[in-house]
Amino acid sequence: MSGNMNITLKVWRQKNTSDKGRFETYQVPGVSPDMSFLEMFDVLNERLVAEGKEVPIAFDHDCREGICGMCSLFINGRPHGPNDGVTTCQLHMRSFKDGDVIVVEPWRAAAFPVIKDLAVDRSSFDRIMSAGGFISVNTGNAQDANNLPIGKEIADEAFEAATCIGCGACVAACKNSSAMLFVGAKVSQFALLPQGQPERKQRALAMVNQMDAEGFGACTNTGACSAECPKEIPLTVIARLNREYLGAEFCGK
Amino acid sequence: MTSPKLDSKIPEGSLEQKWTKYRSTVPLVNPANKRSLEIIIVGSGLAGASAAASLAELGYKVKVFCFQDSARRAHSIAAQGGINAAKNYQNDGDSTYRLFYDTIKGGDYRAREANVYRLAEVSANIIDQCVAQGVPFAREYGGMLDNRSFGGTQVKRTFYAAGQTGQQLLLGAYSALQRQVGIGAVEMFARHEMLDIVNIDGKCRGIIARDLVTGKLERHFGHAVLLCSGGYGNVFYLSTNAMGSNVTAAWKAHKKGAFFGNPCYTQIHPTCIPVSGDHQSKLTLMSESLRNDGRIWVPKNIDDAKAIREGRLNPNDIKEEDRDYYLERRYPAFGNLVPRDIASRAAKERCDAGYGVNATGEAVYLDFAYNTKFKYGKMEATKKGIHNPTEEQLKELGTAVIKEQYGNLFDMYKQITGVDPYENPMMIYPAVHYTMGGLWVDYNLMTNVPGLYALGEANFSDHGANRLGASALMQGLADGYFVIPYTMGAYLSSEIRTKAISTDHEAFVEAEKNVQEQIDKLFAVNGTKSVDHFHKRLGKIMWDKCGMARNAQGLQQAITEIQQLREEFWKDVRVTGDANEFNPELEKACRVADFLELGELMCKDALHRNESCGGHFREEYQTEEGEAMRDDNAFAYAAAWEFKGVSNWELHKEDLKFENIKIAQRSYK
Numbered sequence: 001m002s003g004n005m006n007i008t009l010k011v012w013r014q015k016n017t018s019d020k021g022r023f024e025t026y027q028v029p030g031v032s033p034d035m036s037f038l039e040m041f042d043v044l045n046e047r048l049v050a051e052g053k054e055v056p057i058a059f060d061h062d063c064r065e066g067i068c069g070m071c072s073l074f075i076n077g078r079p080h081g082p083n084d085g086v087t088t089c090q091l092h093m094r095s096f097k098d099g100d101v102i103v104v105e106p107w108r109a110a111a112f113p114v115i116k117d118l119a120v121d122r123s124s125f126d127r128i129m130s131a132g133g134f135i136s137v138n139t140g141n142a143q144d145a146n147n148l149p150i151g152k153e154i155a156d157e158a159f160e161a162a163t164c165i166g167c168g169a170c171v172a173a174c175k176n177s178s179a180m181l182f183v184g185a186k187v188s189q190f191a192l193l194p195q196g197q198p199e200r201k202q203r204a205l206a207m208v209n210q211m212d213a214e215g216f217g218a219c220t221n222t223g224a225c226s227a228e229c230p231k232e233i234p235l236t237v238i239a240r241l242n243r244e245y246l247g248a249e250f251c252g253k
Numbered sequence: 254m255t256s257p258k259l260d261s262k263i264p265e266g267s268l269e270q271k272w273t274k275y276r277s278t279v280p281l282v283n284p285a286n287k288r289s290l291e292i293i294i295v296g297s298g299l300a301g302a303s304a305a306a307s308l309a310e311l312g313y314k315v316k317v318f319c320f321q322d323s324a325r326r327a328h329s330i331a332a333q334g335g336i337n338a339a340k341n342y343q344n345d346g347d348s349t350y351r352l353f354y355d356t357i358k359g360g361d362y363r364a365r366e367a368n369v370y371r372l373a374e375v376s377a378n379i380i381d382q383c384v385a386q387g388v389p390f391a392r393e394y395g396g397m398l399d400n401r402s403f404g405g406t407q408v409k410r411t412f413y414a415a416g417q418t419g420q421q422l423l424l425g426a427y428s429a430l431q432r433q434v435g436i437g438a439v440e441m442f443a444r445h446e447m448l449d450i451v452n453i454d455g456k457c458r459g460i461i462a463r464d465l466v467t468g469k470l471e472r473h474f475g476h477a478v479l480l481c482s483g484g485y486g487n488v489f490y491l492s493t494n495a496m497g498s499n500v501t502a503a504w505k506a507h508k509k510g511a512f513f514g515n516p517c518y519t520q521i522h523p524t525c526i527p528v529s530g531d532h533q534s535k536l537t538l539m540s541e542s543l544r545n546d547g548r549i550w551v552p553k554n555i556d557d558a559k560a561i562r563e564g565r566l567n568p569n570d571i572k573e574e575d576r577d578y579y580l581e582r583r584y585p586a587f588g589n590l591v592p593r594d595i596a597s598r599a600a601k602e603r604c605d606a607g608y609g610v611n612a613t614g615e616a617v618y619l620d621f622a623y624n625t626k627f628k629y630g631k632m633e634a635t636k637k638g639i640h641n642p643t644e645e646q647l648k649e650l651g652t653a654v655i656k657e658q659y660g661n662l663f664d665m666y667k668q669i670t671g672v673d674p675y676e677n678p679m680m681i682y683p684a685v686h687y688t689m690g691g692l693w694v695d696y697n698l699m700t701n702v703p704g705l706y707a708l709g710e711a712n713f714s715d716h717g718a719n720r721l722g723a724s725a726l727m728q729g730l731a732d733g734y735f736v737i738p739y740t741m742g743a744y745l746s747s748e749i750r751t752k753a754i755s756t757d758h759e760a761f762v763e764a765e766k767n768v769q770e771q772i773d774k775l776f777a778v779n780g781t782k783s784v785d786h787f788h789k790r791l792g793k794i795m796w797d798k799c800g801m802a803r804n805a806q807g808l809q810q811a812i813t814e815i816q817q818l819r820e821e822f823w824k825d826v827r828v829t830g831d832a833n834e835f836n837p838e839l840e841k842a843c844r845v846a847d848f849l850e851l852g853e854l855m856c857k858d859a860l861h862r863n864e865s866c867g868g869h870f871r872e873e874y875q876t877e878e879g880e881a882m883r884d885d886n887a888f889a890y891a892a893a894w895e896f897k898g899v900s901n902w903e904l905h906k907e908d909l910k911f912e913n914i915k916i917a918q919r920s921y922k
Contacts, residue, residue, distance in 0.1 A: 016834065039534050049829055050783065055830040062497050067331050092671070094671055115835055116834070137382075139734045141385065142382045152392045152394050155390070193387050
């Protein structure tokens with residue numbers, strides 16, 4: 001079942017990290033409103049393979065159900081496109097109109113270098129996690145789970161922070177390319193929970209230091225990160241991160 | 254008789270004592286020697302990440318490979334509903350034995366008793382470990398962990414974190430892994446795909462991997478190699494798996510000697526969003542946990558079904574007495590919570606009979622209206638002291654509870670279908686979800702190739718012919734956190750004198766050359782059709798002839814069709830770009846080439862198994878009521894296939910002995 005929408009795409013093409021890159025325009029006829037945005041790219045890529053003139057457009061994606069965080073795309077100036085609270089893979093063409101021109105770019109941030117076309121390198125996030133995004137508990141060390149009661153409100157708030165999918169939309173949305181929402185989400189999850197207390201201070205310091213070392217910018221409280229977050233992580237995690245970091249600094253830890 | 258080539262290495266002793274005794278007596282490797290032993294792990298999902306973290310904590314040198322851009326993306330992340338554990342926190346009669354029993358019965362008596370009992374034993378430790386890591390499971394107001402029910406059980410033993418349990422568990426394991434990466438105990442290779450294993454003197458000693466960014470082939474040595482690479486559901490093209498999920502790691506190992514166990518056991522999940530059109534790239538699951546509160550039905554009258562399909566009738570207008578809650582009707586004891594294979598077949602049966610409710614006729618309703626109003630709405634009204642609530646009030650109060658429990662799933666449904674499930678019943682249909690089959694492993698999780706292990710969905714071991722809901726997360730983490738750290742000692746304790754082998758060894762050179770040749774061959778075809786074109790056609794053959802229902806004639810046809818399709822692929826596929834760059838088309842081509850071989854083996858396995866069991870339903874073998882009919886005299890064994898060449902396999906059998914459970918016809922009535 002193909003549809004009847006005609007879409008014009010202006011897509012960023014860049015052969016590799018060192019290539020300068022440019023926009024290319026593609027007409028995509030017969031788009032169904034039930035297609036996801038990435039399925040429209042599948043259709044276009046299928047055509048590019050058939051024509052054999054240029055290689056298909058590279059983009060990151062995997063689960064296509066909004067949870068793995070692998071898909072990205074800056075669509076008409078917004079990370080993950082026009083709808084609130086969804087990833088690109090969950091964006092459907094019914095959100096667009098016949099005849100629309102859609103501009104598609106990769107995440108733009110110094111700490112996320114372009115690998116090819118729309119795919120970027122987000123390994124900086126992994127390195128921030130390695131610096132302190134964990135509770136140091138070896139396998140086998142745990143006590144019975146119910147020996148540690150945790151109030152429902154606290155558990156729910158920690159869970160809300162923990163739903164971050166690490167996609168990088170917050171960085172892409174920020175004019176300073178700050179990663180404070182990403183770091184704040186992980187720091188908040190553990191700062192809220194009793195399990196996270198022993199390493200609370202060093203965690204905040206280590207993650208922030210690594211974030212700075214990776215070249216992410218400073219936070220100037222514009223709130224674009226939270227507004228564009230597909231999981232709607234609240235700005236309060238940044239406030240908490242600031243408190244945690246300053247508290248740790250003052251303690252000289 | 255079990256084939257002499259299959260030694261399951263099940264320890265002696267009573268079922269309850271086997272694991273306790275074994276892990277207390279299995280040989281150990283001392284800490285100094287661990288530092289010189291290298292372990293390669295392929296895949297970073299629950300099994301891979303938990304194994305990598307745990308083994309690195311013990312002091313082994315670990316390398317982890319994943320094809321995604323980060324270990325955190327592995328498809329375990331998408332698991333929704335929960336993880337089982339025999340904690341008996343609900344005081345409802347759960348125990349290690351009951352989880353063991355439910356799993357064996359749910360698997361239709363086609364799993365190994367000793368492995369399943371061990372799984373049930375360690376299940377409780379998993380929850381403890383995850384909570385210690387800061388995994389924010391759902392809790393009750395008193396601060397204790399909450400549980401929900403899943404299919405195939407009559408107790409509440411499923412721990413959960415809203416509809417994102419897999420995400421939270423994987424992020425827990427990923428955090429533990431990144432901690433080891435940070436201190437240099439694990440070396441991480443993201444955006445790398447394993448394309449072959451390397452065997453030296455009969456033992457697995459390493460892998461060939463392709464750096465997906467540069468296209469460079471790399472050789473990596475390991476004293477042991479762990480495949481934690483997930484299942485092969487994407488052989489059907491459309492499935493709930495991630496786009497990149499593939500069989501390549503397991504298949505390359507199979508072609509280098511590892512036996513493939515029960516390849517035909519595929520799980521078709523009953524509650525997925527139906528196919529909407531040809532453009533569809535994947536199917537989306539709606540968690541089994543929804544069956545706690547959703548009731549499955551189709552219209553009782555075929556004319557109503559027709560009117561709905563034609564858009565003349567709204568399902569909300571169909572009266573209660575004109576609805577057929579077919580699972581509650583057929584299986585009163587378990588109702589909507591029958592195991593997945595049974596729920597899927599029942600949906601297919603109703604749709605085949607003409608009662609389907611969407612345009613294609615392939616959908617049934619999953620309806621929350623009743624429980625929203627009369628379960629949660631009433632409960633909330635009572636709590637709030639509202640004595641004579643109107644139906645509107647009940648709906649409003651109940652909807653808030655439903656939102657808290659399943660909000661993200663309802664949102665996802667609306668995103669994909671454009672229909673609001675708070676106002677209309679969901680439409681669902683079965684879809685390929687999980688593969689119980691996988692590499693044959695012994696009690697130590699080692700394949701028949703010494704030094705090569707398979708964990709999680711990649712192995713065949715614990716779920717028999719049908720996996721119960723919320724048991725995949727349990728198995729992946731059990732294998733990685735609590736089984737492999739012990740059982741590796743049985744092998745590695747005898748490897749402490751083996752020095753790291755140079756990757757200039759001829760076996761590495763040869764393996765890399767073969768991988769390079771396959772890549773060159775793919776480009777050389779330079780045909781006219783895309784990789785996806787072939788993948789879609791393969792998927793259709795598999796779904797039509799080796800899907801929810803199979804028969805001998807169809808399977809024979811499928812084998813011929815797959816052979817022809819494979820031939821066509823190698824004559825007419827077009828792979829664009831070149832090998833020395835980031836090239837997703839080449840990645841897909843390598844994976845589909847393997848699916849085209851696996852599909853044939855799945856059909857061959859399904860054809861040889863002249864019985865129905867669990868997810869394997871042969872139309873020729875069913876009871877009068879349409880239930881699966883096993884043949885325990887002839888088929889109470891695990892089938893392990895040895896690769897002998899193209900389209901040529903030898904079958905080895907491992908007899909399954911049931912000494913602690915009386916083997917019986919599965920009944921959920």
